Amino acid sequence: MRLLHEAPLDPRSRFVRMILAEKKLTFDLREERAWERDPEFLTLNPAGETPVLREAGVMAIPGATVIAEYLEETVPEPNLLGSDVTGRVEVRRLLGWFLDKFSREVTEALREEQFLKRVIHNKPPESRILRAAKANLSYHLDYVGWLAEHRKWLGGDVISLADLAAAAQISVLDYLGVVEWQNAGEAKEWYAKMKSRPCMQGLLAERITRLSPPAHYANPDF
């Protein structure tokens, strides 16, 4: 059986859960509290970060991008990386965009302030950081909207890891109630389509203790 070490509201863990679900692979979940720096978890991933995937007889597979490439190699159907070289270049570019750039400029800061600080450590969030991250979110949503307007899916004609990575980020932000959907146009339509997919149902049904999402969070029609 597969075991995924994940963390609550961690966009990269959500991304891997969505890949596993798209590929119809079953898995168990184990929650890691990365901020506790558990020595046993550090042996699985010296970087101390979720997600880490474990499969019987295979070494631990640490990190969202590494897991995504591993699953594409070992379970090639459905193909989520692209069927030709130029398609894969674009999907991998967007993977870096959403898992690294978007995450660093938006999601990590908002998750830190609104969830880890406020809910886990009972500290007030810092309004300067919240403002900056929300401004970045508006710019990133515009880019998602631009992609959704010019293509059927974010990476091209078919759904790909790019859509999963973007939806993973946005689902965390939407849980935190910080997405201004009234201005989101094409990005909103694309995300509604993502919310209807089976790969998101498990995530959208989950609730965190002491933190409720807005009413529209799991509703595919907003």
Place this chain on the structure above:
Amino acid sequence: MRLLHEAPLDPRSRFVRMILAEKKLTFDLREERAWERDPEFLTLNPAGETPVLREAGVMAIPGATVIAEYLEETVPEPNLLGSDVTGRVEVRRLLGWFLDKFSREVTEALREEQFLKRVIHNKPPESRILRAAKANLSYHLDYVGWLAEHRKWLGGDVISLADLAAAAQISVLDYLGVVEWQNAGEAKEWYAKMKSRPCMQGLLAERITRLSPPAHYANPDF
């Protein structure tokens, strides 16, 4: 002909140059000053970051990891990613470690303070940032040393993208004169071996205007 858009003392550009050289692919270089946000360059890579590789008849390939995966797919010999699934997991894990974590915790800060601020913009570096990045460097060099002690190359039995990514980071830091080699043990031996490889000769011969490296920089015997 291939054209690589790169930036001076950019570790990710250096990493791609080393891959191209290991695969015996010829290329021209174009220097981008990413801080000027040239609109034409932004159409090649919306993230505005070097490196970007262009090949006749192929779309622009932006980002070090995307380029590395692209070159492994299109020019598979010599194989730098690993010959089996578990080998590729480990090389990709280390790629993330060196290109993202090491770069973010060490190289970006030192390049910003000691090169971009001091040499390009004529501003004083910030000593608090320098101290933190140098402390991180010491911890990262220990990890390189640990890998070099337990394996023939950093990613396993053969040279891989992991060695190239690590050497690219370290070559930038060594140019800046911030590596304390007297404490570096196994990491120093491994880097001496890297400095002897043909793929590093072009880089080690290059000099930046108004900034000289230490005397040992290009010497494979230190």
